[in-house]
Amino acid sequence: MIEIDAIDRQIMGALVQDARLSASALGRRLDLSQPATWRRIKRLQDAGVITGQRLVLDAEKLGFGVTVFLGVKLAAKGRVGLEAFERAVSAIPEVQTVQHVLGLYDYRLRVVARDLSDFERVLRRRIMTLPGVGDVEANVLLSEEVRTGPL
Amino acid sequence: MLDDIDRRLLRHLQSEPELPRTDLADRVGITPATCWRRIERLQETGVIKARQAVINWRALGFEVEVSLRITLDKTQPRAFDDFLAAAREVSEVYEIQTFLGRVDVRLNILARDMAHYQTLYRDKILGLPHIADIQALMLVANVKSTPGLPL
Numbered sequence: 243m244i245e246i247d248a249i250d251r252q253i254m255g256a257l258v259q260d261a262r263l264s265a266s267a268l269g270r271r272l273d274l275s276q277p278a279t280w281r282r283i284k285r286l287q288d289a290g291v292i293t294g295q296r297l298v299l300d301a302e303k304l305g306f307g308v309t310v311f312l313g314v315k316l317a318a319k320g321r322v323g324l325e326a327f328e329r330a331v332s333a334i335p336e337v338q339t340v341q342h343v344l345g346l347y348d349y350r351l352r353v354v355a356r357d358l359s360d361f362e363r364v365l366r367r368r369i370m371t372l373p374g375v376g377d378v379e380a381n382v383l384l385s386e387e388v389r390t391g392p393l
Numbered sequence: 394m395l396d397d398i399d400r401r402l403l404r405h406l407q408s409e410p411e412l413p414r415t416d417l418a419d420r421v422g423i424t425p426a427t428c429w430r431r432i433e434r435l436q437e438t439g440v441i442k443a444r445q446a447v448i449n450w451r452a453l454g455f456e457v458e459v460s461l462r463i464t465l466d467k468t469q470p471r472a473f474d475d476f477l478a479a480a481r482e483v484s485e486v487y488e489i490q491t492f493l494g495r496v497d498v499r500l501n502i503l504a505r506d507m508a509h510y511q512t513l514y515r516d517k518i519l520g521l522p523h524i525a526d527i528q529a530l531m532l533v534a535n536v537k538s539t540p541g542l543p544l
Contacts, residue, residue, distance in 0.1 A: 244453070260444065261444045292449075294411065296410060297403075299407065304544065311492070331536075331537075336543055338541065339539075340536035340538075343532055345530035380494060381494030381496045382492060383492060384492055386491075387489045389489065391484070392455065392484045392485045
């Protein structure tokens, strides 16, 4: 496992906020030379710590006013059941993330929709008809903040 | 207002954020100058909110990811504010979401292993104010993780 120091943490913290920061801008902020900063970024990338970039879009401005998290319990289990469910649920475009979890539910889904009636359509026509789906709980997202995490 | 070209641009940029501008322009079928102007405008109008570096926590030794579904004691008028302010102080919390539904708040937390999780849970999470109930979901696997919008 890669060893990281306080400067690496600062670099990661800054890039999580804005991945477009250049090595020289970042270096100025941390009082490092451009090549030294670049080498550190490169090392973090090579070690698989920084894996890429993510574009953050304003869902509301693009017409997606509702985000709902669904907890799904499968009615019929067994290997085939899980695989069929995972394949089918991953193919739904409105489903942004699918997580296999342990606990009260088997899967957690993040679903976007234009509005509540659009969400109802997705839920009824796409989710409830999935193979093996049992109990479903929905929670409508009100706010969300992403922290830098344990850096 | 967004037109079809903007949508196409965002679709490509969303799936490959690091694609060079000239390649992006090619795929969308516009000139690099137009492509650049459009991206600038999408950023100025806030449709593109940010570009973030993606961190692989496993590579840093954080093997355990748990989602805590929390119900708050709503007889306390400041339950949400107090709870959220205290949760922001816990560095292992990397995502905070609030909901309308059976769950009030969800904290996504990262731990090195189960022993670390246990300490974290007892010392930092259970001490957060106004908790009425907690349920934990432990992440087994990310089946689909494209936080993209179905544009």
